Amino acid sequence: MSRLLILLLLIYLATPTKLTAQTENTDSDGDKLWDHEEVKWGTDPHNPDSDGDGYKDKVEIINGYDPLGSGRLPKWIRIDLSEQSLSYGYGPKAVDTFIVSTGKRGFKTPTGEFSVLYKHEKKWSATYKLWMPYWMSFTYQGHGIHELPYWPNGYREGANHLGIPVSHGCVRLGIGPAQKLYDWAEAGTKIVVME
Numbered sequence: 217m218s219r220l221l222i223l224l225l226l227i228y229l230a231t232p233t234k235l236t237a238q239t240e241n242t243d244s245d246g247d248k249l250w251d252h253e254e255v256k257w258g259t260d261p262h263n264p265d266s267d268g269d270g271y272k273d274k275v276e277i278i279n280g281y282d283p284l285g286s287g288r289l290p291k292w293i294r295i296d297l298s299e300q301s302l303s304y305g306y307g308p309k310a311v312d313t314f315i316v317s318t319g320k321r322g323f324k325t326p327t328g329e330f331s332v333l334y335k336h337e338k339k340w341s342a343t344y345k346l347w348m349p350y351w352m353s354f355t356y357q358g359h360g361i362h363e364l365p366y367w368p369n370g371y372r373e374g375a376n377h378l379g380i381p382v383s384h385g386c387v388r389l390g391i392g393p394a395q396k397l398y399d400w401a402e403a404g405t406k407i408v409v410m411e
């Protein structure tokens with residue numbers, strides 16, 4: 217073999233992108249979680265059922281259970297005021313991200329750690345005389361997450377307000393995402409509101 221061929225072979229073998237591509241497409245234990253995903257979750261890439269409870273790692277994860285022990289993975293909702301976005305997930309997994317509208321100047325949505333206090337499919341705001349569908353309360357001062365509100369005459373807050381902080385402190389979600397989050401979250405789900 218010529219020197220050039222040997223050199224090319226060495227470069228080929230030493231190329232890191234090639235190595236990355238290999239681990240990304242490897243599922244050593246056949247549990248349908250790639251090896252690099254197992255690293256992220258902390259599960260054993262050489263054992264399809266890391267905690268030995270009879271359920272495969274991937275099966276536990278897609279159903280929201282802890283692949284490394286008993287019980288469910290903790291659910292979380294994260295609201296980013298500067299990004300005007302809401303993400304949610306469980307354990308290290310982010311499920312989805314939605315655009316929101318949070319509190320305007322003087323009505324800023326409070327930052328910190330909260331949890332879903334209670335849910336109500338269609339809550340009436342006595343203060344503002346409007347309906348707030350898919351309501352999830354997270355403070356005792358009346359802050360909640362809900363769908364774009366609408367008035368008794370049927371007029372609905374415009375979706376063009378999403379991405380702009382124009383609410384009275386609540387976190388407004390679009391039609392579709394609001395119900396999706398409402399159906400997924402439960403009383404006690406952790407909520408973090410950050411700047």
Ligand SMILES: [Ca+2]
Binds near residue numbers: 243246248
């Ligand atoms: Ca695997």
Ligand SMILES: [Ca+2]
Binds near residue numbers: 245249273
């Ligand atoms: Ca595994």
Ligand SMILES: [Ca+2]
Binds near residue numbers: 265268
């Ligand atoms: Ca298991």
